[in-house]
Amino acid sequence: MRSSIPLTWRRIPERYRMIGSKCTTCSGHFFPSREVCPKCRRKGKLEKVQFAGKGTIYSFTEIDSAPSGFEEQTPYVLAIIQLDEGARLTAQVVDVRASDVKIGDLAEAVFRMIQKDGDEGLIHYGFKFRKV
Numbered sequence: 001m002r003s004s005i006p007l008t009w010r011r012i013p014e015r016y017r018m019i020g021s022k023c024t025t026c027s028g029h030f031f032p033s034r035e036v037c038p039k040c041r042r043k044g045k046l047e048k049v050q051f052a053g054k055g056t057i058y059s060f061t062e063i064d065s066a067p068s069g070f071e072e073q074t075p076y077v078l079a080i081i082q083l084d085e086g087a088r089l090t091a092q093v094v095d096v097r098a099s100d101v102k103i104g105d106l107a108e109a110v111f112r113m114i115q116k117d118g119d120e121g122l123i124h125y126g127f128k129f130r131k132v
């Protein structure tokens with residue numbers, strides 16, 4: 001997950017404030033932000049929207065063999081969260097084991113460290129979710 005400082009700054013609206021987009025034509029909500037509505041295509045008009053960070057667990061799995069940079073976090077729960085506004089996103093669910101999670105459980109966003117690049121490198125923060 002190594003990324004440059006400029007790339008990290010460009011991702012701040014998504015990672016730090018959960019900014020997505022809403023189509024004013026069809027009322028569809030999307031995360032991350034889209035430039036074109038996938039339903040309306042060119043006819044749609046998109047505007048920025050901040051999601052409340054609350055939703056339900058739509059699907060989940062427990063990761064035992066993590067990708068590079070996340071080995072120390074295993075095992076962890078990765079879920080598709082259906083936000084109250086309608087968008088779906090993939091996020092880690094913290095402070096639980098897979099045996100404690102059920103589809104339909106309520107979840108809310110929390111701000112946590114995602115990864116750090118070595119002892120003196122960048123620390124990447126963002127949202128994860130926890131059961132309510």
